[in-house]
Amino acid sequence: MLMNISFSTVDNCKVSLQIWDTAGQERFRAMAPMYYRGAQAALLVYDITSRESFEELHSWIEELKRNMTEDLVIVVVANKLDLALYQREVSCEEAQKYITRVLGPDTLLYEVSAKEDNGTIEEIFLHITRVLVDRKQYLPKKRQPTYLPMEEEPAVSKSSCCGF
Numbered sequence: 001m002l003m004n005i006s007f008s009t010v011d012n013c014k015v016s017l018q019i020w021d022t023a024g025q026e027r028f029r030a031m032a033p034m035y036y037r038g039a040q041a042a043l044l045v046y047d048i049t050s051r052e053s054f055e056e057l058h059s060w061i062e063e064l065k066r067n068m069t070e071d072l073v074i075v076v077v078a079n080k081l082d083l084a085l086y087q088r089e090v091s092c093e094e095a096q097k098y099i100t101r102v103l104g105p106d107t108l109l110y111e112v113s114a115k116e117d118n119g120t121i122e123e124i125f126l127h128i129t130r131v132l133v134d135r136k137q138y139l140p141k142k143r144q145p146t147y148l149p150m151e152e153e154p155a156v157s158k159s160s161c162c163g164f
Contacts, residue, residue, distance in 0.1 A: 010129045017129065033067055041073040041128045046095075048078045048111065049087040054095065061102055073131050075108050075124060082113035 009015070020035045036042065044060050047053040057076070064072060076099050078090070092111055099107050108127065112120045 010126070010133050013133050015129050015133060017125065032063065036064070036068065039068065039072065040132050041075070042068070043075050043077055043124070043128075045077040045079050046090070047080050048090050048095075049080050049083050051089045054090040057098075058102070071135070073128055074103055075110065075128060076103070077124060078109065078111045079114055081111045082116045084111075 042064055044057055046057050061074075064074065076095070078092070078095055080087075092109070096109050099109050110120060110124050112124070114121065
């Protein structure tokens with residue numbers, strides 16, 4: 001489990017991102033809800049050279065749908081683009097069709113190479129940050145004050161029980 005905190009300024013707003021990375025490891029699966037509670041965004045990453053990795057997306061999506069609000073920003077990332085020419089098992093078209101069907105047409109799919117990153121990974125985080133800034137989700141929720149009307153003190157009964 002890796003945790004990283006990143007600070008950035010986007011559209012004149014200072015933003016901090018707390019990033020938790022389970023690397024899809026099964027040993028963190030049971031603890032996952034503890035880490036994504038309160039999250040405003042999720043990156044779902046799969047390996048384009050592994051159909052099993054792609055198929056595992058479904059269980060993560062279902063997990064998020066069960067436990068998170070509908071305004072969660074979800075971005076799907078297909079990794080290992082550097083191996084796509086000879087080892088690709090999942091086409092971009094197949095992945096996009098699935099993501100559109102399951103998450104909707106507005107969900108973005110990025111194909112990247114973590115090994116040979118050309119700025120796309122930074123672009124992904126910038127996109128998420130901009131969406132959150134636009135929604136103002138980076139701000140802590142403000143508590144609304146509770147106002148109780150001021151009334152005169154209740155009349156004190158001179159009897160000892162229930163007004164008798």
